[in-house]
Amino acid sequence: MLLNFDRLGWWKYALLTITILAAAFLLLPIFFIAALSLGSSQWLIFPPPGWTLQWYRELLTDPRWLESAWTSFKIASIVTVLSVLLGLVTSFGLVRGTFLFRDALKALFLTPMILPVVVLAVALYAFFLRVGLGGTLAGFVISHLVLALPFSILSISSALEGFDKSIEDAAILCGASPLEARIRVTLPAISHGIFSAAVFSFLTSWDEVVVAIFMASPTLQTLPVKVWATLRQDLTPVVAAASTLLIFFTILLMALVALARKVLKS
């Protein structure tokens, strides 16, 4: 009864109300930010007295914002490529391999996911100060890769676990070299896993704040760091515009994932 929606009686309406309120609670900030970024008041009055694209203009004509967005994009792209390549090689080893401590090793690779990010950020900050990687592009890429790699290994190995290896063996029996079989048979079959690994890696790096705050230098900062630094000074609507662009990018990528899942799985 309790698990049958139509037979819940008035409880049904109570549950529905709570759910819709919770959904509204989750959506409110996202809509609110988008509305603020188009509002004409500098003092973030809502509802705004008028609508304007002024904040976007300010954002898109300020070389510092553009530069940090470009930095973010560059870092996220490099991280994505490295994370997918490393994730692929590692997943094959973890899923197909038979060696001691295989499960322990997999657990080790996933630990950065559960570690409080601030601990990792501070640890890498200290390490990079010693080896001279602080504030460099390589430093950003490495630290974001530490966070992205677990997602990549997780999605690729679960795709690989779901793939029947005998199909690859069959290709080899039919005369393909092992490498050829992997590239032409296995990789296309696990492409949905590779694709989600790429998207997760990109988003992990693109949205990363905590580590980036410690990595950043006056000359090199990512978009979230720029947002963070601006927020510490004032709540200008330019940040709302930047945030809306960040959100827009995320939605675009999520839609791409949904689309790709449909296409790749069919």
Next chain:
Amino acid sequence: MSTYSDASSVSAPAPRALRPTGFSGVVPALAFVAIFFIVPVAALLLRSVLEPVPGFGNYAELLGSATYLKIFANTFIVSGLVTAISLLIGFPVAWALAIMPGRLASVIFAILLLSMWTNLLARTYAWMVLLQRTGLINKMLMGMGLINQPLPLVNNLTGVTIGMTYIMLPFIILPLYGVIKKIDPAILQAAALCGASLWQCLTRVLLPLAVPGMAAGALMVFVMSLGYFVTPSLLGGTANMMLAELIAQFVQSLVNWGMGGAAALVLLVVTLSLYVVQLRFFGSQNTGGR
């Protein structure tokens, strides 16, 4: 599928399963993780017992000072509150999601995922504006006549709790949804047939069956809250620090690596031991904490 492997094992000296293979594949990742994850974290923790002088002085200072104990208390109280409120809101939502008609459920799911993947800073910024004295929430409450003066909702632990609950809600709804979805409706029908009222069905059948999911989800949210940095430092103000911010401050402004490492170790030990509890009792759960 076994025929192929049998055929290949004829030529192999040892049975396939016993021969270690594939290790070379994990070597690059292992090297990377060792250099850029294990070494830095280990080095940071080592500094807590080596700097400024070898010994446990940093830990004595950290656990013996009222200022730091207050920060620990803040961290645990806020994390506990966030967990309790998320559970209270999350349970009915997960329940409704599990039994809702498909189309409505998928809309709610889309909203959950959207909010989970929306930039953390963007969402925190939204709450900074929404909760300020002249913000929308205060205006609405005053407009409805519930309050006469704007409530101080930001730059204090209230703000942190609201902002963090907002962020954690999807993380508790999704695992709870999985658990409730797996409960066999026949059990509840049996209870009803035996004469249980709706309320009895809820408290004596449904809730007990969902307890493992609730405990696992709550533990996960609690652990994630303990280490949160961005939201507490933006919504909390300087007077109400939490543990993650303390670590950052030791390192960035005070350049006190010994104390920073000690605070990091405390956070790490609490986090990892709660994860061990979770793994032991509830199996693994996916996380995505920052």
